[in-house]
Amino acid sequence: xxxxxxxxxxxxxxxxxxxxxxxxxxxxxxxxxxxxxxxxxxxxxxxxxxxxxxxxxxxxxxxxxxxxxxxxxxxxxxxxxxxxxxxxxxxxxxxxxxxxxxxxxxxxxxxxxxxxxxxxxxxxxxxxxxxxxxxxxxxxxxxxxxxxxxxxxxxxxxxxxxxxxxxxxxxxxxxxx
Numbered sequence: 001x002x003x004x005x006x007x008x009x010x011x012x013x014x015x016x017x018x019x020x021x022x023x024x025x026x027x028x029x030x031x032x033x034x035x036x037x038x039x040x041x042x043x044x045x046x047x048x049x050x051x052x053x054x055x056x057x058x059x060x061x062x063x064x065x066x067x068x069x070x071x072x073x074x075x076x077x078x079x080x081x082x083x084x085x086x087x088x089x090x091x092x093x094x095x096x097x098x099x100x101x102x103x104x105x106x107x108x109x110x111x112x113x114x115x116x117x118x119x120x121x122x123x124x125x126x127x128x129x130x131x132x133x134x135x136x137x138x139x140x141x142x143x144x145x146x147x148x149x150x151x152x153x154x155x156x157x158x159x160x161x162x163x164x165x166x167x168x169x170x171x172x173x174x175x176x177x
Contacts, residue, residue: 004085005130005177006145008119009077011090011102013044013135013152015109016067022048025057036153044154058094064101069109072167078112080174086117087129093122133164148173 012018023034026048039047045054057063080086088106092099099120106118119127124134125142132143133150137158140147149161150170164170 004083006085006087006128007080007131007133007174008087008089008127008129008145010124010132010134010136010139010150011088011106012064012067013154014133014150015070015073015077015088016105017070018067019153021063021067022054022057025060025063026053029053039153041157042154044152047154058098061097062101064095064098065105067105070167072171074109076167076171077110079171081113081117084174086113087119088113088117089119089121089124089127089132091122091124092120133170137161 009015019036019039023036023039027033032049034048048054050056077086088110090102092102102120103115103118106113107115121127124132124139128144130145131148132140132145133148134140134143135150135152135155137149137155140149140161147161148164148170149155149158150164151166162173164173
């Protein structure tokens with residue numbers, strides 16, 4: 001009898017396309033369009049012309065609830081959930097309303113997951129799993145299992161981790177496991 005392995009999956013930047021959301025918020029606030037190509041490799045917290053804009057957007061009620069979903073995320077996570085123990089792990093303590101908004105977002109877009117599969121924390125170093133899919137190196141560095149970096153504009157120049165370009169790459173990576 002084999003035991004299912006566990007996959008921990010980040011929400012922002014992995015399941016949800018926060019990059020596009022930042023760009024949309026910036027456009028709505030300033031009327032200025034910035035393309036995804038323009039921000040590749042820039043730090044997530046300060047890539048906009050106004051270095052306080054990202055933090056301001058993150059503090060707006062509704063920001064997390066209206067995040068666009070990354071292509072193929074639902075289908076691939078649904079498949080993984082049938083073969084692995086899947087947990088969505090998200091840092092949700094810094095912005096008080098994000099906890100509820102993230103829960104509602106996950107319940108809407110990943111209704112096939114049970115609420116027990118949602119882990120909201122302040123520090124992901126406590127997470128124990130076989131795999132962690134995350135877009136932030138700081139979370140991967142402390143992870144004791146197999147860290148997988150999910151491509152996002154701010155981590156494009158990072159190396160040293162198995163890179164998942166998108167959800168089709170995640171599907172391919174786990175196809176033989």
